[in-house]
Amino acid sequence: MKLCRFQQGPGRPRVGLVLDEHTILDLSAEGIDRLTSLFEFEGLAAQVDALARQNLPRLARASVTLLAPVEQQEVWAVGVTYLRSKTARMEESDFSATAYDRVYDAPRPELFFKALPAKVVGPGDAVGIRTDAKWNVPEPELALVINSRGHIAGYTIGNDMSSRDIEGENLLYLPQAKIYDRSCAVGPFVTIGASEAEARTWTISIAIERGAKRVFQGETSLGQIKRRFEELVAYLFRSQTFPHGAVLLTGTGVVPPDGFTLQAGDRVHINISGVGVLENPVVVV
Ligand code: DO4
Numbered sequence: 352m353k354l355c356r357f358q359q360g361p362g363r364p365r366v367g368l369v370l371d372e373h374t375i376l377d378l379s380a381e382g383i384d385r386l387t388s389l390f391e392f393e394g395l396a397a398q399v400d401a402l403a404r405q406n407l408p409r410l411a412r413a414s415v416t417l418l419a420p421v422e423q424q425e426v427w428a429v430g431v432t433y434l435r436s437k438t439a440r441m442e443e444s445d446f447s448a449t450a451y452d453r454v455y456d457a458p459r460p461e462l463f464f465k466a467l468p469a470k471v472v473g474p475g476d477a478v479g480i481r482t483d484a485k486w487n488v489p490e491p492e493l494a495l496v497i498n499s500r501g502h503i504a505g506y507t508i509g510n511d512m513s514s515r516d517i518e519g520e521n522l523l524y525l526p527q528a529k530i531y532d533r534s535c536a537v538g539p540f541v542t543i544g545a546s547e548a549e550a551r552t553w554t555i556s557i558a559i560e561r562g563a564k565r566v567f568q569g570e571t572s573l574g575q576i577k578r579r580f581e582e583l584v585a586y587l588f589r590s591q592t593f594p595h596g597a598v599l600l601t602g603t604g605v606v607p608p609d610g611f612t613l614q615a616g617d618r619v620h621i622n623i624s625g626v627g628v629l630e631n632p633v634v635v636v
């Protein structure tokens with residue numbers, strides 16, 4: 352089952368259940384107008400299943416604008432969770448190679464703040480590349496949607512846009528490489544009712560288009576993520592509370608070749624087999 356946040360015309364954001372490719376069930380008609388409150392439900396999938404059987408308005412998918420499924424949640428990210436990410440980063444910087452090598456095997460994962468909710472870009476909106484960076488890449492990532500009690504309520508797609516030349520110059524520049532306008536896209540759907548074991552069977556793929564040409568594509572399995580999802584969430588919630596829950600990007604396992612950098616006008620498509628496709632054009636910010 353997939354949930355979404357959407358808007359129809361100038362109206363307020365609403366909450367929907369995706370019935371099929373063309374149809375959304377408007378859960379707001381049942382008084383549910385925030386995803387965050389749904390994510391707090393115990394037995395979320397059963398409750399949404401019961402809602403789905405009610406006679407609620409059905410909307411054409413083409414008549415709504417999908418929004419990022421993020422309301423007041425901070426977005427955080429984990430790094431170096433795939434072997435591919437570790438090796439790419441060790442090659443990017445002699446200076447930081449030991450840090451990446453160590454964190455991959457250390458008990459404590461690398462966690463970093465990524466975006467305030469108001470700065471998250473939704474489906475179809477532009478992601479950004481920095482004017483002062485020369486090597487910019489998207490990072491396609493599974494995103495965990497976590498409630499205030501630290502339970503994983505669902506899964507969505509995240510793009511952890513990164514400036515690899517800034518990150519590679521000095522590890523202390525990581526926040527500048529990772530956090531800037533339009534550096535984080537999330538959406539379009541939140542898949543609920545799937546276990547971690549099921550999510551680990553999904554594939555994540557990315558395609559980057561430049562005009563009519565596909566300039567990069569790559570794919571991996573979410574089963575390649577080294578750490579268990581609950582372990583990542585437990586570290587995020589150590590000595591830190593999230594009254595509205597949080598979204599946690601789980602790291603990238605698909606890295607474009609070193610000669611590749613994004614350009615304004617490119618289109619990034621990220622597909623997770625159990626979730627859907629997050630598509631964003633690229634602009635310079
Ligand atoms: O430490 C660098 C960032 C790692 C990252 O974002 C990733 O592995 O996805």
Ligand code: MG
Nearest residue numbers: 490511602603
């Ligand atoms: Mg990342």
